[in-house]
Amino acid sequence: MSKKMPEVPxxxxxxxxxxxxxxxxxxxxxxxxSGLERRLPQWQEEQVEDDTQIKxxxxxxxxxxxxxxxxxxxxxxxxxxxxxxAMEFMENPANDESLPEKEPKEIxxxxxxxxxxxxxxxxxxxxxxxxxxLAVQNELVGAINDLRENKAKEKxxxxxxxxxxxxxxxxxxxxxxxxxxAEPKKVN
Numbered sequence: 001m002s003k004k005m006p007e008v009p010x011x012x013x014x015x016x017x018x019x020x021x022x023x024x025x026x027x028x029x030x031x032x033x034s035g036l037e038r039r040l041p042q043w044q045e046e047q048v049e050d051d052t053q054i055k056x057x058x059x060x061x062x063x064x065x066x067x068x069x070x071x072x073x074x075x076x077x078x079x080x081x082x083x084x085x086a087m088e089f090m091e092n093p094a095n096d097e098s099l100p101e102k103e104p105k106e107i108x109x110x111x112x113x114x115x116x117x118x119x120x121x122x123x124x125x126x127x128x129x130x131x132x133x134l135a136v137q138n139e140l141v142g143a144i145n146d147l148r149e150n151k152a153k154e155k156x157x158x159x160x161x162x163x164x165x166x167x168x169x170x171x172x173x174x175x176x177x178x179x180x181x182a183e184p185k186k187v188n
Contacts, residue, residue, distance in 0.1 A: 058100040060089045060120045064136055066127035079135055086143035090118050090175060109155070109170045116175075123182040140179055147175045 062082070063071040070077050072085055092099040100118030107113045120140055124133055145160070148171045152160040160168060 054117075054119060055101065057098060058117045058119060060086060060100075060118060062086075062120065062122045062136065062140070064122075064124040064128045064132060066125040068129055068132040070136065079132075079139060082136065082139040083143045083146065086120060086140055087147055089120070090116055090143065091147055092116055092118070105173065107170050107173050109167060110174065113174055115173065119178045119180055121180045121182065124184050126184045128184070141177070144175055144177045144179075148172070151175065 061071075061073055065071070070079055070082065072082065077085065089099055092102060095102065095114075100116045102114035102116055104112050105115040107115075122136065122140065124136075148168075149160045151171050151174060152158055152163055152167070155171075156163065156167065160171065163171070
């Protein structure tokens with residue numbers, strides 16, 4: 001007479017597997033990719049006749065070499081000074097001839113305002129450390145954000161993020177985010 005082997009009850013095996021799956025999904029942390037927040041310009045259907053030549057005085061040149069040195073407007077600068085330099089360039093408070101030109105523009109809530117034609121040009125070497133690249137990006141974007149924040153507090157006494165979307169758009173028109181990134185390349 002042969003003994004019958006006891007069977008493992010398989011009815012609840014699927015339930016147990018499902019519970020384990022849910023447990024691991026709930027307890028596992030997901031890494032969130034960090035990156036640069038950029039707002040792309042609106043698509044324009046018609047061809048806009050634009051002067052493709054930008055005057056040298058309207059371009060704020062920022063170069064980062066493979067040694068992570070920062071060259072701003074042909075002079076070495078510490079990254080801590082970059083934000084202040086970029087803010088001065090984009091605002092041009094004294095209408096300095098060496099800083100970007102301004103043109104009058106009708107802005108809602110503000111009337112006619114002199115708006116800068118300035119563009120920030122960023123180029124880095126292929127061997128630039130990613131941390132340095134991000135730090136430079138943060139300072140340049142931070143300069144624009146600080147100008148917008150200051151304008152919001154000056155006009156409405158509120159933070160830029162607390163404004164209505166129409167008010168934010170008006171300030172964005174005064175201080176546009178014009179950061180041009182050239183393709184990285186090897187520089188000797």
